[in-house]
Amino acid sequence: MNAVMTKKKKKKIDWRNYVIFLPGFIFIFIFTFYPMAKMVVMSFFDWNIGFQQVSPFVGLKNYIDVLNDPIAKIAIVNTFAYAFVTVPLQMVIGLFVAVLINGIVKGSVGYRLGYYFPVISSWVVVALLFRYIFSNFGLLNYVLVDILHIANEPIGWLSSRWSSLFAAMLLGIWKGVGWNMVVFLAALQAVPKDQYEAADIDGANRVQKFFKITLPNIRGTLLFVIIMLSIGAFNTYTPITVLTGGNPAHQTEVVLTWMYFKTFNAYKMGYSAAFSVIVAIIIIVITVVMFSISKWRRGEE
Amino acid sequence: MMNRTNKKNRIVDKMMVPRYIILSLGLILMITPMLYMFLSSLKDNDKTFIYPPVLFPSLSELSLKNYQYIFDNVTFFKYLGNTLFVAIMTVLIAIVVSSTLAYSFARLQIPGKKIVFGFLISVMLLPGLAMIIPQFELAARMKLINNIWGVILFYAAWVTPFSTFLLKGYIEDNVPKEMDESIFIDGGSIFSVYRYIVLPIASPAVAAISISNFLYPFEELGWSQQILKLDELRTLPVAITMFFQSHSRTDWGYVFAMTTLAMIPVILFYLLLQKYFITGMTSGAIKG
Incomplete structure (x- = not known):
């Protein structure tokens, strides 16, 4: 008993630790942890905001509603399609540009600034701009119809599901390439030069050097970029809202726009909460799988 | 040693021009939309709707009226x-x-x-x-x-x-x-x-x-x-x-x-x- 007591005493933690830790902890507890828990609770109720509103317990009804809702399915499919197209393309193009910029001597700062320009522009601004460019009599249709003669008549880009999503994806890639370029450029510059010199002596060509030296060396960065871009893709809200508002007939909704609509236009809080929980589960499962794959592959080598 | 560095430089130079060409083409794609936005902001409001759209309007069409508004x-x-x-x-x-x-x-x-x-x-x-x-x-x-x-x-x-x-x-x-x-x-x-x-x-x-x-x-x-x-x-x-x-x-x-x-x-x-x-x-x- 005595021994345990002294052991405990030894481990007694300096109160100053809590002075540093607690303010921040209380802040995130109130503003994120508590709402996160609340969301799970809400998802089992027909939740109503407002004075003297009752919120009856409905069990799994919200979850069943979400799973039976064709629009929820469309929103999830659209979000995944957006992620599957924009994440790899941004990475490939960004890496390609980074390799090119890494290989030039003069003017690299200028190119870097230029490619980074869309990244710093606000989503609202560039989404409005794309809405204008993709409108029926906009610049893109003009180029396609009257200059390149690819299309016979103006295409209603923003009036059907996949062409709207195409516009949104193009916007996402266009805006994201610069970020990828900067991150990859830094990673490329950290690759040890002597490895390339050794490869030169062995007579390796450009492509071989890229796949045998560059890629393995920037693997950590690749994983980081995939995670960041995937988070970003699931966060897509503004481009869709501004470009299409989820229309026509909710065909272009993504996860967040649909959640937003259900919350603030249809006042289905419980539904939205259940939808959030389902999306959260999907994201967590994907992340865990992605991490275990990368761990497993590292272990294999 | 001298020889190798020389050879390396020559290879780099051979790829230099294509590099700049591709980078510049990409840069045009990156910049054009923003440029278009800026030029459109200088156009008369009615002119932003005419077809065919004009990427480079003549100088006389440009004004700061929209900014004034x-x-x-x-x-x-x-x-x-x-x-x-x-x-x-x-x-x-x-x-x-x-x-x-x-x-x-x-x-x-x-x-x-x-x-x-x-x-x-x-x-x-x-x-x-x-x-x-x-x-x-x-x-x-x-x-x-x-x-x-x-x-x-x-x-x-x-x-x-x-x-x-x-x-x-x-x-x-x-x-x-x-x-x-x-x-x-x-x-x-x-x-x-x-x-x-x-x-x-x-x-x-x-x-x-x-x-x-x-x-x-x-x-x-x-x-x-x-x-x-x-x-x-x-x-x-x-x-x-x-x-x-x-x-x-x-x-x-x-x-x-x-x-x-x-x-x-x-x-x-x-x-x-x-x-x-x-x-x-x-x-x-x-x-x-």
């Missing part, structure tokens, strides 16, 4: 001021919260800190707006609707997980434990360590997260649109969206004048802090 009819500087205020406050709160948390997670003995950190990481993975319903209810209960602090506090909460994550990694990698010890030997407490060791050494990472946090209010739309219903409180993204919707979605000249104006502070900010942008972002990236 914005300055006369829109409280642009009010919106800009609101956005800057939100940005600065978000940055300050995020610095305090994320640096103390990061230091705690990296060094301090606190029961259950691993679990808390795990929660924080999972929040980071979730889309920001996913918790919008409980957070909105919380904001309503705290009387933060139509209150500029309603965006500031929640923005700070949204950016905290990632900022903490980056700072924790940075502290673990760059602040040697021996320095903590030397402070303790001199009779200093962890407060001194935080103030005189952790903060100064981690300042590049703090600068990096602050830059991206600063830009957040210039981007965010969904939350601010629900919280800032009063016109005088609006931030730029909300104001632009509202302006677009209230102008029957057609007065592109005005809209683009406003968006171009909204770009200027961000571009200035970027050009001033360009160096930190790159170093900051990549410190997290290379570590992986």
Whole structure:
């Protein structure tokens, strides 16, 4: 008993630790942890905001509603399609540009600034701009119809599901390439030069050097970029809202726009909460799988 | 040896021209939309709707009329001021919260800190707006609707997980434990360590997260649109969206004048802090 007591005493933690830790902890507890828990609770109720509103317990009804809702399915499919197209393309193009910029001597700062320009522009601004460019009599249709003669008549880009999503994806890639370029450029510059010199002596060509030296060396960065871009893709809200508002007939909704609509236009809080929980589960499962794959592959080598 | 370097240089030179050509073509694709926006903002409002659209209008067609309209009819500087205020406050709160948390997670003995950190990481993975319903209810209960602090506090909460994550990694990698010890030997407490060791050494990472946090209010739309219903409180993204919707979605000249104006502070900010942008972002990236 005595021994345990002294052991405990030894481990007694300096109160100053809590002075540093607690303010921040209380802040995130109130503003994120508590709402996160609340969301799970809400998802089992027909939740109503407002004075003297009752919120009856409905069990799994919200979850069943979400799973039976064709629009929820469309929103999830659209979000995944957006992620599957924009994440790899941004990475490939960004890496390609980074390799090119890494290989030039003069003017690299200028190119870097230029490619980074869309990244710093606000989503609202560039989404409005794309809405204008993709409108029926906009610049893109003009180029396609009257200059390149690819299309016979103006295409209603923003009036059907996949062409709207195409516009949104193009916007996402266009805006994201610069970020990828900067991150990859830094990673490329950290690759040890002597490895390339050794490869030169062995007579390796450009492509071989890229796949045998560059890629393995920037693997950590690749994983980081995939995670960041995937988070970003699931966060897509503004481009869709501004470009299409989820229309026509909710065909272009993504996860967040649909959640937003259900919350603030249809006042289905419980539904939205259940939808959030389902999306959260999907994201967590994907992340865990992605991490275990990368761990497993590292272990294999 | 001489021979090899010469040969290498020659190969590099052979690829140099194609490199510049591809990069320049890409640059045109990157810049054209923004250029088009800027030129359209100088066109007469009716001219923004003519077909075929004109990418390069003649000089006589250009005027600053749309900008004049914005300055006369829109409280642009009010919106800009609101956005800057939100940005600065978000940055300050995020610095305090994320640096103390990061230091705690990296060094301090606190029961259950691993679990808390795990929660924080999972929040980071979730889309920001996913918790919008409980957070909105919380904001309503705290009387933060139509209150500029309603965006500031929640923005700070949204950016905290990632900022903490980056700072924790940075502290673990760059602040040697021996320095903590030397402070303790001199009779200093962890407060001194935080103030005189952790903060100064981690300042590049703090600068990096602050830059991206600063830009957040210039981007965010969904939350601010629900919280800032009063016109005088609006931030730029909300104001632009509202302006677009209230102008029957057609007065592109005005809209683009406003968006171009909204770009200027961000571009200035970027050009001033360009160096930190790159170093900051990549410190997290290379570590992986």
